[in-house]
Amino acid sequence: MTGVHGMHELAIAESVIEAVRDKTGERTVLTVRLEVGRLSGVLVDSLQFCFMLAAADTPLAGAELQIHQPAGVARCASCGAEFEVTDLILLCECGSFDVEVLTGQQLLINSVEVG
Amino acid sequence: MCATCGCGQPGMRLVVLAEGAGKPPEHPHQPEQPHQQQHPHQPEHPHQHQHEHEHEHPDDQRHRPAPETISLERRVLDHNDRLAETNRAWFAEHGLLAVNLMSSPGSGKTTLLVRTVTDLLPSLGMSVIEGDQETTLDAERLAATGCPAVQVNTGSGCHLDAGMIERALGPLCPPAPGVVFIENVGNLVCPGLFDLGERERVVITSVTEGADKPLKYPAMFHSASLVILNKIDLAPYVDFDDAAFARAVSMVSHHAQVLRLSATTGAGLAAWYEWLQIRVKTQPISP
Numbered sequence: 001m002t003g004v005h006g007m008h009e010l011a012i013a014e015s016v017i018e019a020v021r022d023k024t025g026e027r028t029v030l031t032v033r034l035e036v037g038r039l040s041g042v043l044v045d046s047l048q049f050c051f052m053l054a055a056a057d058t059p060l061a062g063a064e065l066q067i068h069q070p071a072g073v074a075r076c077a078s079c080g081a082e083f084e085v086t087d088l089i090l091l092c093e094c095g096s097f098d099v100e101v102l103t104g105q106q107l108l109i110n111s112v113e114v115g
Numbered sequence: 116m117c118a119t120c121g122c123g124q125p126g127m128r129l130v131v132l133a134e135g136a137g138k139p140p141e142h143p144h145q146p147e148q149p150h151q152q153q154h155p156h157q158p159e160h161p162h163q164h165q166h167e168h169e170h171e172h173p174d175d176q177r178h179r180p181a182p183e184t185i186s187l188e189r190r191v192l193d194h195n196d197r198l199a200e201t202n203r204a205w206f207a208e209h210g211l212l213a214v215n216l217m218s219s220p221g222s223g224k225t226t227l228l229v230r231t232v233t234d235l236l237p238s239l240g241m242s243v244i245e246g247d248q249e250t251t252l253d254a255e256r257l258a259a260t261g262c263p264a265v266q267v268n269t270g271s272g273c274h275l276d277a278g279m280i281e282r283a284l285g286p287l288c289p290p291a292p293g294v295v296f297i298e299n300v301g302n303l304v305c306p307g308l309f310d311l312g313e314r315e316r317v318v319i320t321s322v323t324e325g326a327d328k329p330l331k332y333p334a335m336f337h338s339a340s341l342v343i344l345n346k347i348d349l350a351p352y353v354d355f356d357d358a359a360f361a362r363a364v365s366m367v368s369h370h371a372q373v374l375r376l377s378a379t380t381g382a383g384l385a386a387w388y389e390w391l392q393i394r395v396k397t398q399p400i401s402p
Contacts, residue, residue, distance in 0.1 A: 007273040008305035015191050023187055030182055034191070041308060041334035077369070088333035088367050098369040101337070107191040107308075113184050 012042055013050035016109060017060050024114050029060045031113035038086050039072040039104035063112075072104020127279060128268040132254040135242045135263030135288040140205050140281070195309055198277035202312025205284070210292030212395045215313035217335060219328075220301030222321045223345040225253045227378040227387075228296055232262040235388060239395065240293025244283045246275040246300045253298065263287055274305040277312055294395060303332040315394060318371075321346040323353050326360035333367040341372050341390065348377040 020029060032051075036042050044067045051065050072085045078096035090099035190196060206213045218224050225245075232241050242263035245254040254266035265287045267279050280297060289295045297313060299306040318339040320328045323346055329336040336342060342364055350357070357375075364373055374390065376383030 007271070008308055011272070011274070011276075011305070012191060012308075015194065019189055019191060019193060020187070023185060023189075039334070041304065088337045089330065090366060090369070097365045100369070105334075109187045109189045109191055111184050111186045111188075113182050115182055 009043060009046040010050040010054065013047055013054045017054055017058055019109055020060060020112055024112060026059055028115040029063045029112050030115050031064045031066060033066045033110040035068050035106060035108040035110055037072060037104040037106040038069055039088055039101060040107050042107065044069065073102045074099045075102055127270060129283060130251045130266040131286040132251065132258035132264040132266060134286060135290045137288045137290045139285040139288050195277045198281055199310035199312040202277055202280055206312060210398060211289055211295050213295045213297060213313040214315045214317055215297045215299060215311050216317050216319060217299045217306045218301060218319035219303045219324060222319045223378050224298050224319050225256060227345060228298060229256055229260060230378045232260050236262060240290035242287050242289040243296045243298065244280060244287060245298050248300060269300055273300055273302050274309050275299050275311060276309045280311045292395060294391060303335045307335040307338050315340050317341045317343060319343045319345055322350045322355040326356045327363055329363040329367050336364060336367045339371050344375045345378055347375050347382060348380045
């Protein structure tokens, strides 16, 4: 399954490059800062590798990908507690599975540093 | 290559097996314009000229602009998400229920679809967009039932994206009102990340795959509004633990409904047909 994992990260890496180039055009990009929620389903090692490949021959070639991975936040519908989650196995301390994910699935480009 | 909307993507191919009688969407997406700006650089021959002499550049640093931070605060899949919203609005406007069907390969998606369109086609408008890496086998099976069907081959791609759906809808001409089934590429990981503009996400798994699939692929099951457990006729032969399966689904999703059926024997299909009929009749309030 590693091949399959690598593939959507390639699509994500290419989307990052396109979105950045929309904004920066031909300027050399030194750093790209991403926010990849822990519940997003994206493997950051795989994303780093795919980004390196996909950025070749673009103004992002060699750019550093800085990835911030915030934990998710969920709320229990049974007891009302809000708590941190790092995967999608959603169990509240009160024993309820009736848990709604509030954040943690986001894939955002925060900022870039251009030369 | 554009990975997000599929336009200009050399790997993608579209094969129309059977057109519908409905209207094709007007093409809202104009890939030429943004993409002219996105690929201006042709790096094939960066060094055609000869370096006959070396220049002295003592003041190189002064010409180089200082690094500058530019804030983007943009979703990585913004382009795909915007195309998906366009698709969603188009489906709603035309009274079409778009259902994104996702599963691992071999769970019986196509068998369930063939059975569904065979049983419901006289009473319900239906059409199918088939996604596979290669071959038109699935769309041929669907088209043989008389249902409009278009095959999208993603080549090396592991999922469908919103741009591919937008391009497939033109030749599909889905009959409306009714259902547009989108059979995603068989894969429980990647398709979950890409909004196609569907109204419902259905994950199909089967008793032969074991009861723990929801825990192994939680993101996919979490995103589904309906989980179908297929091949229940085989349960006695494969030692399937249904209670463990129900618990696994509830651990990753408190909202997903679960239907158990066999596309081969027809057991449990009535509840699936009812699920579809209710949703075709209930259109979203604001598209």
